[in-house]
Amino acid sequence: MSGGEKDAATLLGEDLLCKNWVESRPAIMGRERVEIFRGVDLVTYLKRNEDAMERALPGSKKKIEKGYTNAGEVAKDVAKLLMKKDLFCRSERMFKKPKLGRKKLTKFPRKVFVCEDQHFIEGSYYSWKIQRPPTPWVKVASYIAVLLVFGCTLFPLAPYKVKLGVFYTSLTSLITILGIVGVRLLVYATIWTFAGKYVWLLPNLFADNVPLNEIFSPMFAEEQNKHGKQYPAPPLRNRVIAVAAIFFSIFAAYRNTPEKGYGAKIRSTTDDMFDFLVSHGTLQRLTGESNKEDPIGEVNVNETEVDDNLDDDDLDDLDDFDEL
Structure with missing residues (x-):
């Protein structure tokens, strides 16, 4: 052989x-x-x-x-x-x-x-210790990866609608993830505060050793120690004080965002992003200001704007200019 x-x-x-x-x-x-x-x-x-x-x-x-x-x-x-x-x-x-x-x-x-x-x-x-031979889907995935790289490279040159779609898709995904995390924390804090139980909503959501078809099962589960017993609950007074302190800290941090430094940079970046969307599309800010502009190159010869603050000497100069 x-x-x-x-x-x-x-x-x-x-x-x-x-x-x-x-x-x-x-x-x-x-x-x-x-x-x-x-x-x-x-x-x-x-x-x-x-x-x-x-x-x-x-x-x-x-x-x-x-x-x-x-x-x-x-x-x-x-x-x-x-x-x-x-x-x-x-x-x-x-x-x-x-x-x-x-x-x-x-x-x-x-x-x-x-x-x-x-x-x-x-x-x-x-x-x-041996590997399966590559399937045709591996080649398809490699081609898709190359196209994604080209797409990311040419993204600055993409049409406005494409940029808008990417923006809303990313924003929706981010809001969904943060929303799920926020709801889980809210449910956990509520049950822990009033019942003293360490209960999580969707406990396997971020587990890396659980198959995808088991992420949403079970819906609720209580934390247990290595012996399979429930953790003891602190006194009700301590739980209420702890949760109140956390929410007060978050509220204080939000209300006292610095006008300079990192907080101001975040605000400026957000404003620039929305200004770009407003200036390149039909979107408008929540202030109600219109985004319409006068067409370039069009002049209305039948209307002449005159400042009300002009005095008599300025008006005489305008009349002399018209006679010329």
């Missing part, structure tokens, strides 16, 4: 991953993104598909038929062979206890670490 060719065990491992013969899920191991699977799923698949075991261990099918061994033992031998080929390694979940608001651990953890003991155990997790 030449150096460039792959043996049967390596090809079997690639098929197990790339053809989804064994259920695999994305996870984070250290600073790398990997795909993990359960040892029990691998053994179950191999026991049901003796031809796959025959690919890695020729002659195993005949031994099973003659009763020299059973399918379970051969499946474990194949798994050990794949580990010896360095196709995957044994790993364990990083967090051993359920997330806040859950009673059971997830089927597949989001974060794992490599175990020191690399013996194959059917009830453990394993991380693939």
Whole structure:
């Protein structure tokens, strides 16, 4: 066999991953993104598909038929062979206890670490060391990324409507994020002040080890310590004083924004941004001032504005000018 060719065990491992013969899920191991699977799923698949075991261990099918061994033992031998080929390694979940608001651990953890003991155990997790081949969507995503870079570069030259759309999209996203954060803090402060409970709205919203389809579940959950017990509540008087002090500090900071320095710079930047939108479109400020301008190059010869403050000498000079 030449150096460039792959043996049967390596090809079997690639098929197990790339053809989804064994259920695999994305996870984070250290600073790398990997795909993990359960040892029990691998053994179950191999026991049901003796031809796959025959690919890695020729002659195993005949031994099973003659009763020299059973399918379970051969499946474990194949798994050990794949580990010896360095196709995957044994790993364990990083967090051993359920997330806040859950009673059971997830089927597949989001974060794992490599175990020191690399013996194959059917009830453990394993991380693939091989990668799936790139799909056509990877090329599409790369082209889209290049277009986004060009779009950001040419953004100053974009039409006004494009700039306006980007502005409102960004502003809407920012307001949505800040609004959600504000509502969560308000709910937390209200429940903590009056009930003494540490309850969060959407506790998994900013969790990095929770799948996207589980971010909004559960809706409410109370914080617990490492022993699974609730935190003790401070006295009501202390809670009210703490919340009142926080709101008073925020109100005082808002009312006493400095006219110079960083606060003034923020105001100036905001005013310049809105002035740009007003001067290049049909928008108007909340002051009610009109944005209409006289057409350039048009002169009304039938109307002459005369200042009421002109004295008689100035009017005589105007009459002399008309006679000329």
